[in-house]
Amino acid sequence: MDEFMIGGRSADxxxxxxxxxxxxxxxxxxxxxxxKIERKLGKGGFGQVYVGRQTSVTSTDDRxxxxxxxxxxxxxxxxxxxxxxxxxxxEWQVYNTLGGIHGIPRVHYKGRQGGYYIxxxxxxxxxxxxxxxxxxxx
Numbered sequence: 001m002d003e004f005m006i007g008g009r010s011a012d013x014x015x016x017x018x019x020x021x022x023x024x025x026x027x028x029x030x031x032x033x034x035x036k037i038e039r040k041l042g043k044g045g046f047g048q049v050y051v052g053r054q055t056s057v058t059s060t061d062d063r064x065x066x067x068x069x070x071x072x073x074x075x076x077x078x079x080x081x082x083x084x085x086x087x088x089x090x091e092w093q094v095y096n097t098l099g100g101i102h103g104i105p106r107v108h109y110k111g112r113q114g115g116y117y118i119x120x121x122x123x124x125x126x127x128x129x130x131x132x133x134x135x136x137x138x
Contacts, residue, residue, distance in 0.1 A: 023076055023116070029109040034054070038053055047076055047083075049076075050074050051072075073120075073121050074119070077117045079116065084117060108120045108122075
């Protein structure tokens with residue numbers, strides 16, 4: 001009963017379609033390696049970002065698997081989100097344009113799986129929010 005209504009619809013129904021479709025436990029985009037989805041890094045108005053760890057190796061990628069595998073950031077954006085009204089997120093074009101610039105994560109794979117547009121990219125380190133909070137505590 002604590003749920004509030006907006007325009008006759010429950011606020012829970014307005015959160016977005018990503019709440020309706022469960023995230024996959026493993027991700028493979030095209031011929032990419034398989035990545036196991038681990039802990040959540042964050043979420044925003046245009047998706048959710050999780051840590052992914054490689055569980056398989058392709059013939060073109062010899063990075064370690066298992067607990068020694070490199071961690072990547074895996075972004076999920078539901079196909080019906082406001083950023084995907086006309087197909088894949090515009091963000092993909094931005095990363096293509098800015099690719100190779102220091103401080104911009106390299107996108108390894110992007111594509112669609114189930115109800116999501118998914119992007120597998122480098123994990124750069126702590127967020128500005130984390131850095132701010134850690135420096136404010138000392």
